[in-house]
Amino acid sequence: MAVPWQSIELTVNGLKTQVLRAGTGEPLMFWHGGGTVGGWDFAAPWTERFQVYLPLHPGYGGSGDDPGMTTIQDYVMHYLDLLDALSIERFNLVGLSLGGWMAASFATQHSSRLKKLVLVAPAGLWIKEHPSTDIFRLKPEELAPALAENLAALGPPPDPHDVDFIVQSYREMTTLARIGWQRLYDPKLSKHLHRVRVPTLFVWGKQDRIAPVAQADSWTALVRGSTLRTFSPAGHAVLNERPEAVRAIAEFVTA
Amino acid sequence: MAAPKEGVVAKWQDDLQFYTMHFMPYVYLPPDHKRFDSLWVDFSNKYFDPEKGHALYERYIKEMVLADQLGYDGLVVNEHHNTVYSMMPVCTLMAAALIPLTRRAKICCFGVPVNLEMPNRLAEAYGMLDVMSGGRLEIALPLGTGMEYWANSLVNPATARARFRESLEVLLQAWTQEGPSQFDGEFFNYRYLNPWPRPLQKPHPKIAIVGSGSPETVQVAAERGFGYASVFVPIAVQEKTFRKLREEMPKYGHEFTPDKALFNVMAYVAETEKLAEEEFREHVRYWVEDTTRTTPRYLNPPGYISPEQLRIRAAATASHGGFDWQVLTSQWRIVYGTADKVANILGQWCESANSSRPVIHHHLGDMPHWKVVKNMTLFAEEVIPRLRGRQPSATAQPLTAEPAGGQARAAAGAH
Numbered sequence: 001m002a003v004p005w006q007s008i009e010l011t012v013n014g015l016k017t018q019v020l021r022a023g024t025g026e027p028l029m030f031w032h033g034g035g036t037v038g039g040w041d042f043a044a045p046w047t048e049r050f051q052v053y054l055p056l057h058p059g060y061g062g063s064g065d066d067p068g069m070t071t072i073q074d075y076v077m078h079y080l081d082l083l084d085a086l087s088i089e090r091f092n093l094v095g096l097s098l099g100g101w102m103a104a105s106f107a108t109q110h111s112s113r114l115k116k117l118v119l120v121a122p123a124g125l126w127i128k129e130h131p132s133t134d135i136f137r138l139k140p141e142e143l144a145p146a147l148a149e150n151l152a153a154l155g156p157p158p159d160p161h162d163v164d165f166i167v168q169s170y171r172e173m174t175t176l177a178r179i180g181w182q183r184l185y186d187p188k189l190s191k192h193l194h195r196v197r198v199p200t201l202f203v204w205g206k207q208d209r210i211a212p213v214a215q216a217d218s219w220t221a222l223v224r225g226s227t228l229r230t231f232s233p234a235g236h237a238v239l240n241e242r243p244e245a246v247r248a249i250a251e252f253v254t255a
Numbered sequence: 256m257a258a259p260k261e262g263v264v265a266k267w268q269d270d271l272q273f274y275t276m277h278f279m280p281y282v283y284l285p286p287d288h289k290r291f292d293s294l295w296v297d298f299s300n301k302y303f304d305p306e307k308g309h310a311l312y313e314r315y316i317k318e319m320v321l322a323d324q325l326g327y328d329g330l331v332v333n334e335h336h337n338t339v340y341s342m343m344p345v346c347t348l349m350a351a352a353l354i355p356l357t358r359r360a361k362i363c364c365f366g367v368p369v370n371l372e373m374p375n376r377l378a379e380a381y382g383m384l385d386v387m388s389g390g391r392l393e394i395a396l397p398l399g400t401g402m403e404y405w406a407n408s409l410v411n412p413a414t415a416r417a418r419f420r421e422s423l424e425v426l427l428q429a430w431t432q433e434g435p436s437q438f439d440g441e442f443f444n445y446r447y448l449n450p451w452p453r454p455l456q457k458p459h460p461k462i463a464i465v466g467s468g469s470p471e472t473v474q475v476a477a478e479r480g481f482g483y484a485s486v487f488v489p490i491a492v493q494e495k496t497f498r499k500l501r502e503e504m505p506k507y508g509h510e511f512t513p514d515k516a517l518f519n520v521m522a523y524v525a526e527t528e529k530l531a532e533e534e535f536r537e538h539v540r541y542w543v544e545d546t547t548r549t550t551p552r553y554l555n556p557p558g559y560i561s562p563e564q565l566r567i568r569a570a571a572t573a574s575h576g577g578f579d580w581q582v583l584t585s586q587w588r589i590v591y592g593t594a595d596k597v598a599n600i601l602g603q604w605c606e607s608a609n610s611s612r613p614v615i616h617h618h619l620g621d622m623p624h625w626k627v628v629k630n631m632t633l634f635a636e637e638v639i640p641r642l643r644g645r646q647p648s649a650t651a652q653p654l655t656a657e658p659a660g661g662q663a664r665a666a667a668g669a670h
Contacts, residue, residue, distance in 0.1 A: 139552065163569045170565045177413040177557035
């Protein structure tokens with residue numbers, strides 16, 4: 001179902017920031033992953049219960065580029081400014097992959113502003129026994145198959161020779177490289193996750209080939225009182241692939 | 256040799272110097288190598304046979320020594336990583352090896368990709384080479400190809416250009432301020448910037464920026480008043496690059512001189528044009544199709560260029576064919592034929608680029624030793640005198656009293 005997103009543009013600490021908004025209710029903010037393939041229509045069930053805010057990270061979509069944003073903490077600070085601009089004090093936060101890493105970092109510092117936290121196949125932890133796939137090593141043609149168990153869930157495949165698509169992908173990878181060319185995790189995050197003091201749900205696709213589901217054990221052990229829901233068959237793009245995962249998140253946040 | 260003072264040399268003929276450049280490639284590719292879409296970055300080093308590599312080093316060094324004996328003004332080495340394209344991942348080592356084997360030619364490191372070194376260590380290495388060679392060092396500073404950032408992935412390509420600029424600041428501070436000095440930057444902090452040894456040339460060896468003509472690298476050269484060493488790109492791109500350099504440099508209080516436009520040429524001289532083509536063409540093909548073969552992903556790691564630049568490159572790649580001899584020899588600086596023809600064309604190129612520094616590849620790809628010796632010798636004996644004959648006032652003097660042609664004959668006789 002296509003979501004009737006309203007696109008708003010704000011200037012946040014000097015940086016153009018695009019926010020997609022839909023639905024009414026309590027605020028639920030979604031922080032997207034390192035790529036934008038697949039789109040955001042999966043969020044339709046959320047818009048029935050919440051006012052969904054979907055900001056495009058700096059370096060993605062209609063948001064501007066800031067070469068100075070080189071750490072996850074830069075994004076945490078950016079989102080504190082955005083929350084001020086939107087006059088949002090307390091909210092529900094869902095973060096996917098890279099956005100999950102941002103959300104986890106945010107929660108270690110600002111749990112009091114969160115009602116519920118959902119981390120979907122988050123990046124950020126370094127788990128030696130179950131390492132994440134280094135997406136910088138993936139060839140363009142390897143990326144989509146690594147993301148999803150059911151490729152059709154990501155929509156029609158983009159034309160690999162389409163210059164607009166090539167440039168957009170390059171821009172997204174550039175943003176990602178600024179944050180994590182050397183490592184797409186924070187070796188210190190595990191020391192700080194005990195500070196997440198908000199009801200937290202982890203959501204994972206059982207066939208995730210980017211962040212293996214086995215990583216979930218470390219996360220749930222580090223975030224006290226957290227729970228895990230897994231879905232199958234689903235890969236890293238579990239939200240696109242499994243509508244029941246999206247509904248489960250809505251239920252967790254509502255409860 | 257006293258370098259011409261900035262501002263004195265206005266015409267390319269007044270200061271014409273001939274540099275010869277060697278990539279020192281590894282040429283023993285497996286029979287099925289065409290199935291690899293890149294011979295860079297991830298092409299397995301299991302295909303490198305050190306015994307064959309040893310023989311190649313001995314041969315390539317001999318070719319550079321011959322160039323010195325033939326009277327070439329500069330011996331150019333450069334650096335690449337994880338590739339058959341070059342066996343010089345540490346080009347300062349090759350420069351050091353050449354110093355005691357050569358007498359007059361400048362040793363040109365064109366050079367270490369600045370971002371792959373700590374800038375104080377670069378100042379040290381180049382300081383050593385300049386002092387060891389008695390002031391024969393000349394350097395050119397490359398950002399490094401995209402492939403170098405995959406091979407040396409500790410350096411972030413997304414910050415490569417900012418880091419390059421800062422490294423340059425460190426390097427120049429190290430060479431222009433008495434040590435110890437302090438440096439506080441975004442990427443580097445030095446409490447005691449004080450590299451020993453200091454270069455012999457004052458204030459430092461001649462510096463150029465290496466590049467393919469991207470606006471950012473031309474800008475750095477213009478701001479600093481450095482030379483610009485254009486890598487092998489189409490003639491139109493080189494000319495546009497040098498035009499930009501000539502326009503921009505005065506804006507920063509620097510004067511453009513023809514020695515600041517260094518351009519790469521592939522040249523082959525033989526008795527007849529037909530023979531030259533026969534002997535040369537297959538090695539150009541090998542260079543184009545094999546040693547430079549890599550993927551767009553490796554050419555442009557994330558952040559290495561802006562999305563706008565990528566759009567230009569992506570559009571260009573779509574229209575780019577493979578090896579096309581007609582296109583290569585008309586739109587690129589590839590010249591072959593008799594000495595007359597090569598001298599004529601090279602003279603025209605120096606004229607149109609207002610450059611007194613052609614950097615000539617006498618060896619290319621899998622060219623055998625005998626062809627390199629023949630080409631290099633004929634070029635030195637027959638092409639250089641024809642071009643030197645054009646200069647209205649001879650200001651460029653070799654260190655020895657012997658004219659270049661005489662040296663060439665003596666050396667050719669010895670081989």
